[in-house]
Amino acid sequence: MSKNIARQISAFAINPASRDLLLNDDTMMKSLVQFLAPEGDSETIIAALEGFEAFLGNAAHCSKISQLPNIMNHLVALMEWEADADKAVNTKVNNLAKKVHDGLSKSAEGSEASAAAKRAVRGAYAVRGYIHQMSLSVPELKDDSQRALIETTLIGIKGLVSVVIDVNKKTINLGATVKPSEFQPICIAALAEAGIHAEVPKEPAKPTYINRNATKDALVRYTEAKPEKPKSSGGWLSGITSYFW
Numbered sequence: 001m002s003k004n005i006a007r008q009i010s011a012f013a014i015n016p017a018s019r020d021l022l023l024n025d026d027t028m029m030k031s032l033v034q035f036l037a038p039e040g041d042s043e044t045i046i047a048a049l050e051g052f053e054a055f056l057g058n059a060a061h062c063s064k065i066s067q068l069p070n071i072m073n074h075l076v077a078l079m080e081w082e083a084d085a086d087k088a089v090n091t092k093v094n095n096l097a098k099k100v101h102d103g104l105s106k107s108a109e110g111s112e113a114s115a116a117a118k119r120a121v122r123g124a125y126a127v128r129g130y131i132h133q134m135s136l137s138v139p140e141l142k143d144d145s146q147r148a149l150i151e152t153t154l155i156g157i158k159g160l161v162s163v164v165i166d167v168n169k170k171t172i173n174l175g176a177t178v179k180p181s182e183f184q185p186i187c188i189a190a191l192a193e194a195g196i197h198a199e200v201p202k203e204p205a206k207p208t209y210i211n212r213n214a215t216k217d218a219l220v221r222y223t224e225a226k227p228e229k230p231k232s233s234g235g236w237l238s239g240i241t242s243y244f245w
Contacts, residue, residue: 003044006035010051019054023061029068036074042084042093049078049096056103066104069148073155075101131161133173134180136187137201141170146196153194157186172198 009032012018022028035048052071055061066072078097082090141147147165150172154163162175176183184200191198 002035003041003047005031006044006047006051009035010047010054013051013054019061023055023064029065033068033071033074036071036078038074038077038081038083042086042089045078045081045093046089046096049093049100052100052104053096056100062104062106067148067152069144069151072101072104072152075104076155131175131177132180132183133175134184135174135201136172136184136191136198138170138172138191138196138198140197141165141167143167149194150191150196153190153196154187157183157190159183171201 009022009028012022012028013032032048032051035044036052038045052065055065075097079094079101081093081097084090084093138146138150141150144167147167150165151163154160154172154174159176159178160174161177162173164173165171166173172187174183174187178186188198188200
């Protein structure tokens, strides 16, 4: 069912007559981003990528899309994606993801979100070795817009491997190839430049690390309380995703 919905939304993006309307429908755009999740199947992911590819010719569209929560993270992960048994399919996903990622980054250049995305390190999602686990407290973390800003700021830091942002608990859990004593101050300084106050928890958990060589799990996860179902605006696109939500 997911691939059919992804194809329908993608068709709206590809059609110039409906592209602007789709861009202004937050529910639909967030749905399209969800279909980029690396855990999905290749057909769903490719349909979503082709939808975003259709926006690349418009710099204003790209600037807005690049700031959607999770999108740049998903694209970076998909550039290294190898989950399909067919190598040709994997290559298609990799190339489409790179095209969309680079197109969004270039068109949105100069904005705070795109600057972080441009600095993102591809290799962070294919790292091997030991990963240090640590956390930061963000007392003023309240909503998705702040979470998105944190996300795009942190992915530009060399050494980052995973990030989990919990809005309700106001915490950021990080995995990095750098020791906490060195990495946490760098993250705090970067977030401060973005206008976000972060600090080491008053009672930090004992630093740990995991052996990346022993797991094939995707590294980036976003965990927070299950979001409330968005209230339907009754707009022209709401019908085809009502059963998805």
